Amino acid sequence: MAAADAEETEGAVEGEQTPDVESDQAGNLSVVIRSEVLQQVVDQLLTVVDEAIFRLGYDGLSVMAVDPANVAMVEIEVEPGAFESVGDGMFPIGLNLQRLDDYIDGASGADPITLTFQPETLSVEIEHTNVEVEMAGINTDMMRDEPDIPDLDLDSEFTADAGVVTEAIENSALVSDHVELESAVDDGKLVICGHGDTDDIKTVLGPEKMSEANFASDAVAMYSVPYLTGGSTQGSKYSGLLKPVSSGTDLRVRFAEDTPMKMDYEFADGFGSVRMMLAPRIQSR
Amino acid sequence: MAAADAEETEGAVEGEQTPDVESDQAGNLSVVIRSEVLQQVVDQLLTVVDEAIFRLGYDGLSVMAVDPANVAMVEIEVEPGAFESVGDGMFPIGLNLQRLDDYIDGASGADPITLTFQPETLSVEIEHTNVEVEMAGINTDMMRDEPDIPDLDLDSEFTADAGVVTEAIENSALVSDHVELESAVDDGKLVICGHGDTDDIKTVLGPEKMSEANFASDAVAMYSVPYLTGGSTQGSKYSGLLKPVSSGTDLRVRFAEDTPMKMDYEFADGFGSVRMMLAPRIQSR
Amino acid sequence: MAAADAEETEGAVEGEQTPDVESDQAGNLSVVIRSEVLQQVVDQLLTVVDEAIFRLGYDGLSVMAVDPANVAMVEIEVEPGAFESVGDGMFPIGLNLQRLDDYIDGASGADPITLTFQPETLSVEIEHTNVEVEMAGINTDMMRDEPDIPDLDLDSEFTADAGVVTEAIENSALVSDHVELESAVDDGKLVICGHGDTDDIKTVLGPEKMSEANFASDAVAMYSVPYLTGGSTQGSKYSGLLKPVSSGTDLRVRFAEDTPMKMDYEFADGFGSVRMMLAPRIQSR
Numbered sequence: 136m137a138a139a140d141a142e143e144t145e146g147a148v149e150g151e152q153t154p155d156v157e158s159d160q161a162g163n164l165s166v167v168i169r170s171e172v173l174q175q176v177v178d179q180l181l182t183v184v185d186e187a188i189f190r191l192g193y194d195g196l197s198v199m200a201v202d203p204a205n206v207a208m209v210e211i212e213v214e215p216g217a218f219e220s221v222g223d224g225m226f227p228i229g230l231n232l233q234r235l236d237d238y239i240d241g242a243s244g245a246d247p248i249t250l251t252f253q254p255e256t257l258s259v260e261i262e263h264t265n266v267e268v269e270m271a272g273i274n275t276d277m278m279r280d281e282p283d284i285p286d287l288d289l290d291s292e293f294t295a296d297a298g299v300v301t302e303a304i305e306n307s308a309l310v311s312d313h314v315e316l317e318s319a320v321d322d323g324k325l326v327i328c329g330h331g332d333t334d335d336i337k338t339v340l341g342p343e344k345m346s347e348a349n350f351a352s353d354a355v356a357m358y359s360v361p362y363l364t365g366g367s368t369q370g371s372k373y374s375g376l377l378k379p380v381s382s383g384t385d386l387r388v389r390f391a392e393d394t395p396m397k398m399d400y401e402f403a404d405g406f407g408s409v410r411m412m413l414a415p416r417i418q419s420r
Numbered sequence: 421m422a423a424a425d426a427e428e429t430e431g432a433v434e435g436e437q438t439p440d441v442e443s444d445q446a447g448n449l450s451v452v453i454r455s456e457v458l459q460q461v462v463d464q465l466l467t468v469v470d471e472a473i474f475r476l477g478y479d480g481l482s483v484m485a486v487d488p489a490n491v492a493m494v495e496i497e498v499e500p501g502a503f504e505s506v507g508d509g510m511f512p513i514g515l516n517l518q519r520l521d522d523y524i525d526g527a528s529g530a531d532p533i534t535l536t537f538q539p540e541t542l543s544v545e546i547e548h549t550n551v552e553v554e555m556a557g558i559n560t561d562m563m564r565d566e567p568d569i570p571d572l573d574l575d576s577e578f579t580a581d582a583g584v585v586t587e588a589i590e591n592s593a594l595v596s597d598h599v600e601l602e603s604a605v606d607d608g609k610l611v612i613c614g615h616g617d618t619d620d621i622k623t624v625l626g627p628e629k630m631s632e633a634n635f636a637s638d639a640v641a642m643y644s645v646p647y648l649t650g651g652s653t654q655g656s657k658y659s660g661l662l663k664p665v666s667s668g669t670d671l672r673v674r675f676a677e678d679t680p681m682k683m684d685y686e687f688a689d690g691f692g693s694v695r696m697m698l699a700p701r702i703q704s705r
Numbered sequence: 706m707a708a709a710d711a712e713e714t715e716g717a718v719e720g721e722q723t724p725d726v727e728s729d730q731a732g733n734l735s736v737v738i739r740s741e742v743l744q745q746v747v748d749q750l751l752t753v754v755d756e757a758i759f760r761l762g763y764d765g766l767s768v769m770a771v772d773p774a775n776v777a778m779v780e781i782e783v784e785p786g787a788f789e790s791v792g793d794g795m796f797p798i799g800l801n802l803q804r805l806d807d808y809i810d811g812a813s814g815a816d817p818i819t820l821t822f823q824p825e826t827l828s829v830e831i832e833h834t835n836v837e838v839e840m841a842g843i844n845t846d847m848m849r850d851e852p853d854i855p856d857l858d859l860d861s862e863f864t865a866d867a868g869v870v871t872e873a874i875e876n877s878a879l880v881s882d883h884v885e886l887e888s889a890v891d892d893g894k895l896v897i898c899g900h901g902d903t904d905d906i907k908t909v910l911g912p913e914k915m916s917e918a919n920f921a922s923d924a925v926a927m928y929s930v931p932y933l934t935g936g937s938t939q940g941s942k943y944s945g946l947l948k949p950v951s952s953g954t955d956l957r958v959r960f961a962e963d964t965p966m967k968m969d970y971e972f973a974d975g976f977g978s979v980r981m982m983l984a985p986r987i988q989s990r
Contacts, residue, residue: 234594234619237594238594238619238621241587241591265588265623265624265625265626265629266591266621266622266623266624267621267622267623267624268619268620268621268622269619269620269621270618270619271618271619302811303835306811306836309804309807309808333840333841334804334808334838334839334840334841335838335839336808336836336837336838336839337836337837337838338835338836338837339835339836339837340835341835344835519879519904522879523879523904523906526872526876550873550908550909550910550911550914551876551906551907551908551909552906552907552908552909553904553905553906553907554904554905554906555903555904556903556904
């Protein structure tokens with residue numbers, strides 16, 4: 136996933152610009168996507184927001200979301216190759232994710248879902264199996280701006296099964312709301328730790344658990360467990376960035392001390408890519 | 421199920437008559453029924469009431485129930501052929517359905533359950549597997565009268581898999597508490613719709629989804645979703661008439677505008693039949 | 706399980722003595738035990754207490770617990786044969802059971818778990834799979850004394866599948882918080898009854914359901930259902946002594962009127978043994 140490095144440069148991220156929501160209405164405003172692909176997009180977005188602006192059309196799908204507390208971001212791209220049909224137009228539409236999730240629930244696996252933008256009503260028609268939904272869009276002017284994921288210098292990097300990483304973070308959750316990622320250059324291990332008031336728990340990922348590991352230095356970085364794996368009433372009301380990432384998925388993790396971490400994975404046979412960013416917990420030492 | 425048409429004519433349905441609860445005590449007041457048959461009866465009754473009067477004996481089983489709000493009715497007949505033994509007596513007994521459900525829970529599938537009326541204590545003895553229960557009956561004088569299911573002119577009629585119908589109604593529940601059934605004479609389709617404040621959802625049942633369809637006219641009729649498929653805190657406290665009807669069962673549905681709908685299905689190899697009726701929601705148009 | 710009879714004689718059970726918590730620190734304070742064996746120990750102890758003193762070492766494992774209301778006791782022994790390694794030292798350590806349960810959750814089946822006592826910090830190091838936990842011990846001086854299970858004259862005795870006994874007691878729970886065990890010498894049956902305000906339920910265990918039965922006299926004894934199978938908000942907050950005993954396990958039950966009952970079973974290929982005792986409910990007759 137070389138594309139994961141082609142991040143936009145930092146710049147005027149905050150405030151002024153409004154979302155780019157002009158539609159290219161010259162062409163056919165209809166796309167057809169497999170149920171399981173759209174479901175993964177919706178599930179991943181629901182870990183940070185209730186509604187998001189989808190950009191759908193000849194370029195596939197592009198959507199970005201940041202949680203209300205500005206702690207976690209998700210950016211998703213799905214290339215046209217993952218679609219059964221993308222038409223030749225492009226439309227942006229703000230959608231409530233929970234409702235969209237309900238509406239596509241009756242489709243599964245490779246069932247095709249047709250999404251058709253209806254500019255006159257600012258709504259989208261969703262068709263699958265024997266179901267037809269007329270879903271109102273959300274006025275994108277009222278929605279939050281979409282920040283860019285900044286470029287960061289993250290010199291500890293590894294790739295492992297998402298299930299293994301999730302389990303290690305859930306172990307930490309047994310004793311603390313924070314998790315520490317510790318990279319050890321010498322023995323090529325990554326240690327995922329929780330430090331509690333009385334007990335400590337460490338999960339060690341040796342080279343056999345990581346398909347790739349590049350640690351430029353020994354680093355220790357601390358992040359919020361609820362934002363990663365959910366399950367807490369503290370932190371976010373959302374379910375944890377890693378919840379929708381199935382076991383068996385290669386998860387690439389990059390981090391550095393007192394710096395946001397990034398996590399990437401691919402789906403839809405490599406045509407879809409998710410990039411997540413999570414702000415650090417500052418260590419009080 | 422030709423019997424489904426042999427409904428009693430409307431008449432003095434309300435009030436005066438008391439339930440017919442005389443037992444024919446000349447004979448053997450014991451019946452033996454398969455667990456799965458009795459379980460279906462209990463599950464279906466529990467969608468509308470907490471207690472009901474069972475009439476058991478040489479004619480099999482007959483029971484009828486109407487929900488406290490008078491919106492939904494269930495009538496069940498089980499012919500002697502579904503019983504392993506019916507004796508030569510007949511007894512009526514009022515029973516609490518939740519308790520009966522608990523008491524037969526240890527039996528399953530074809531396990532025989534013996535029900536024996538004990539007139540002196542107004543109780544029933546329930547025996548199955550290695551369990552024996554002495555269950556108190558309810559004084560039938562204190563119980564509600566049982567209305568007849570009225571004869572109605574319902575000229576839109578179709579038969580489909582109960583699972584398909586249930587799923588379509590649950591789709592409607594995503595946007596509304598009401599569901600509309602729309603029959604289209606010309607294209608032979610039935611459309612099940614929910615109209616929400618912002619979104620609409622339609623499930624289309626074409627001829628391939630219906631084993632039978634007779635639509636005398638284009639008709640639109642509106643019913644309460646919670647009474648059909650449950651899941652709401654509004655409407656009835658009960659779980660929805662269709663909840664106990666398993667996917668794969670042929671469900672015959674008859675409806676007309678501003679008129680109660682009827683639904684019928686068979687169980688116990690055709691020896692058991694359920695008829696349900698649900699009052700309409702009047703459309704404000 | 707002849708050992709089950711080798712109970713200590715009654716004596717100065719209450720108060721004065723303090724728990725025997727001296728460790729034999731001469732040797733290796735590390736043991737290795739299969740996950741499923743330790744899990745069974747923890748699950749069974751959690752039916753009566755939140756924390757317990759484990760004695761681990763060359764003799765295997767020994768632990769005893771009594772619930773806060775002094776109604777139910779559990780005593781567990783695991784012989785060295787169930788361990789992969791027992792070292793040559795012995796250490797006692799007070800542990801919070803729920804936390805221990807969490808920490809071993811990532812191991813399953815035959816996964817080896819290493820427990821190492823660290824005398825200087827009064828803590829135990831738990832290692833399994835790729836997880837390492839540093840768990841603080843509880844000061845055993847602050848913990849409850851451990852009473853002995855008294856010697857009792859219990860002349861009604863039977864052995865049956867724990868699943869069958871549990872189901873029979875759960876049947877009784879449908880009508881009452883108490884369960885009666887009735888042994889009938891003449892027909893060699895055991896009847897497990899619940900007597901409710903209006904309904905009674907009996908489950909009959911004939912000779913075919915019991916692998917062994919010795920009834921010296923007809924006896925009726927009454928016990929608390931919540932302490933046996935849980936599920937009630939009354940009685941104990943714990944989950945019921947029989948909850949962790951899997952169906953298929955031979956459960957030996959001994960009882961007598963107005964006397965505590967004892968239940969024993971083996972696990973870990975016979976190297977582990979559990980003895981449970983439950984005080985009677987006195988019958989008001």
